[in-house]
């Protein structure tokens with residue numbers, strides 16, 4: 001390896017003045033690079049010079065050898081660091097899995113205790129045993145389905161997110177990221193934004209937006225024809241383009257329920273899951289080209305197309321949508337099972353996978369106030385958790401609030417039918433807390449119990465928006481009580497069409 005020497009080192013090595021070396025450089029007889037000369041060039045420029053005093057040269061040789069040795073050592077160390085960090089990631093993941101398994105074990109043991117108490121009190125032992133078997137199967141199968149994300153994987157995800165093109169929508173100033181594999185429309189919907197669209201395949205033009213900055217790539221077929229004026233202003237279809245760079249788009253977004261049109265969509269039953277004796281989870285799938293536009297917290301009318309009433313009309317009922325608008329072609333409903341409800345009975349006994357159910361709506365104004373800077377408190381009674389779940393998932397996808405608190409109230413431990421989901425939010429998100437409350441189903445008892453919790457856990461309620469899905473007479477009682485605790489009228493939001501177990505007045 002040829003050695004680089006500073007001018008002073010070179011002068012000392014060959015016993016000449018520094019000025020002599022500079023002179024050779026000016027005469028173009030010696031090349032200087034970044035203030036250094038190369039030893040072989042120096043020998044050519046000063047062939048008569050004496051190199052007998054090799055002290056400096058030896059020192060240089062030793063320095064270079066040390067440096068080479070250190071580089072090799074550093075590579076070996078680097079390989080060890082790599083191996084160690086891979087091992088650390090693996091251990092981290094195993095730890096997360098084991099922690100989760102331990103948590104589920106605790107849950108299972110608690111549940112088993114309760115089930116044995118119920119079993120011993122139930123006169124029909126065979127039914128009770130079958131129910132216990134089914135419950136055990138569901139409780140343990142959840143473990144297999146869950147995905148774990150270690151802190152290192154979370155960091156990798158964050159870096160990946162950072163590298164993806166960022167999209168800014170005007171005038172709302174909403175931001176989201178878009179991967180290369182999804183259209184601008186798909187990523188906006190996934191991010192929970194209520195942008196306008198229709199066919200999702202380049203025909204209707206409803207998804208058009210004005211490209212203000214950045215570059216896009218056309219990826220989909222497009223039948224819709226822009227006018228010359230629209231072309232010159234840079235309009236594009238968000239359903240047929242992906243982002244090549246960070247971009248800014250001008251587009252309309254639904255900001256209130258008035259911006260959402262009434263829609264009629266025929267869906268297919270994707271899944272019917274009986275969670276326990278009083279709740280069924282019904283999951284519907286819309287056609288890919290006709291997803292439901294709705295705001296989180298809204299409800300919709302469902303028509304069982306193949307199951308008719310006496311007047312030959314399909315059996316129908318209205319339920320809150322429990323899923324997030326960010327997944328607008330998979331819709332979830334929590335159907336309370338009641339003796340006298342024909343709709344729930346058909347779902348439970350007769351409805352099959354892939355049958356058609358027609359939706360009409362959405363309705364209701366129990367939606368998130370996106371302009372409010374306040375933190376959020378969600379309060380659900382029993383299956384009132386359904387619209388609350390939609391609101392929470394929406395608030396999370398928009399990263400809307402500094403803190404989110406959920407109070408889920410019911411009479412029995414098993415009525416918290418998505419307790420694991422709430423616990424996982426609580427564990428995974430720094431800004432989310434979950435409190436489950438069990439109390440007697442009497443209006444004043446429920447109100448007292450809730451206020452006690454709010455009082456213990458918050459100094460005041462001035463900077464909170466409260467969203468409450470509970471029976472009407474509980475809402476009536478809570479309103480003045482919350483006002484006396486400092487909550488302003490505009491910060492209280494009540495779901496008025498609650499389906500579920502009534503609380504005794």
Ligand code: FES
Nearest residue numbers: 198199200205239
């Ligand atoms: S949604 Fe119809 S053209 Fe894009």
